[in-house]
Amino acid sequence: MASNGACDTMRVFLLAVGCWLNLLIKYYAMESRANHNQVSHCPNKCLSCVQWLPLFKKKKQNSIEKFQNHDIIVYVLGGPGCGKGTQCSKIVEDFGFIHLSAGELLETEVKTGSETGKMIQEFKKEGKLVPSEVVVKLLKQAMQRSGNRKFLIDGFPRNEENRLTAEKMLGIQPTIVLVFDCSEEEMIRRVMQRNQGRVDDNMDTIRKRLKVYKESTLPVIDYYAKKGKARKINAERPVEEVFRSVEAVFSELGLVKRGKTIV
Ligand SMILES: Nc1ncnc2c1ncn2[C@@H]1O[C@H](COP(=O)(O)OP(=O)(O)OP(=O)(O)O)[C@@H](O)[C@H]1O
Numbered sequence: 001m002a003s004n005g006a007c008d009t010m011r012v013f014l015l016a017v018g019c020w021l022n023l024l025i026k027y028y029a030m031e032s033r034a035n036h037n038q039v040s041h042c043p044n045k046c047l048s049c050v051q052w053l054p055l056f057k058k059k060k061q062n063s064i065e066k067f068q069n070h071d072i073i074v075y076v077l078g079g080p081g082c083g084k085g086t087q088c089s090k091i092v093e094d095f096g097f098i099h100l101s102a103g104e105l106l107e108t109e110v111k112t113g114s115e116t117g118k119m120i121q122e123f124k125k126e127g128k129l130v131p132s133e134v135v136v137k138l139l140k141q142a143m144q145r146s147g148n149r150k151f152l153i154d155g156f157p158r159n160e161e162n163r164l165t166a167e168k169m170l171g172i173q174p175t176i177v178l179v180f181d182c183s184e185e186e187m188i189r190r191v192m193q194r195n196q197g198r199v200d201d202n203m204d205t206i207r208k209r210l211k212v213y214k215e216s217t218l219p220v221i222d223y224y225a226k227k228g229k230a231r232k233i234n235a236e237r238p239v240e241e242v243f244r245s246v247e248a249v250f251s252e253l254g255l256v257k258r259g260k261t262i263v
């Protein structure tokens with residue numbers, strides 16, 4: 001008698017498992033049709049109960065979970081006012097990159113009035129570099145939010161600490177590093193004529209920024225030059241001429257202007 005009871009329990013159990021598997025199969029068949037843009041006409045009303053099955057699936061996210069080897073990451077370096085931002089806008093237009101300026105991300109944080117923002121403002125006034133973890137955290141958030149896979153990271157990494165923190169916190173290496181080369185006199189002239197109300201566009205701060213560039217950023221450029229990743233471009237020329245050299249670098253990467261071929 002006892003063994004009969006056990007058999008019954010086992011039968012009920014197997015029946016339940018069978019029903020569950022049946023539902024799962026039907027759900028995935030429906031989902032596969034949906035993924036192929038086919039309309040699902042399911043006559044079986046009981047199938048409605050499978051709609052809650054996605055609850056058991058890991059939630060899909062819009063943001064990027066992890067940066068991957070096939071992401072294209074272009075670091076953009078050069079002294080203050082050499083024209084990085086100007087060239088980046090043109091690259092975005094023609095090559096469909098997402099432009100992330102470390103300086104602008106910091107400025108956005110300043111405008112929130114947060115404690116971090118106040119601290120950033122003090123560093124900027126002094127022409128000093130903000131602690132790497134702050135910059136990298138802002139970059140990471142912006143990269144993940146963008147959902148893009150081609151990043152133009154402008155004004156970063158400015159020192160060895162920036163570079164190492166990005167490697168550690170983001171796990172990324174640049175595909176290539178654009179370096180805009182310009183004389184100090186020309187950079188000072190451009191910054192002083194910029195007239196955008198920046199807290200760091202004054203003679204005293206520019207001198208400090210140039211010092212930081214020479215002492216902290218040039219060694220980073222040397223590091224990438226040794227790895228064969230730095231592409232030096234003469235930025236002293238008019239905007240369009242500089243951009244022609246930029247285009248040459250992008251075609252070396254196998255990227256062509258939007259609207260011509262698939263990038
Ligand atoms: N090739 C160029 N010739 C003349 N003026 C230029 C050239 N490129 C940029 N400029 C001008 O120089 C100023 C600085 O340019 P931009 O803001 O692009 O430099 P930046 O490198 O991004 O500066 P920063 O590092 O301070 O953010 C701007 O007023 C811009 O219009």
Ligand SMILES: Nc1ccn([C@H]2C[C@H](O)[C@@H](COP(=O)(O)O)O2)c(=O)n1
Binds near residue numbers: 080101104106155156
């Ligand atoms: N990696 C970075 C980038 C920028 N900053 C700070 C210091 C700069 O003077 C300022 C403006 O940057 P820019 O627009 O010139 O790229 O932002 C930093 O501390 N670390």
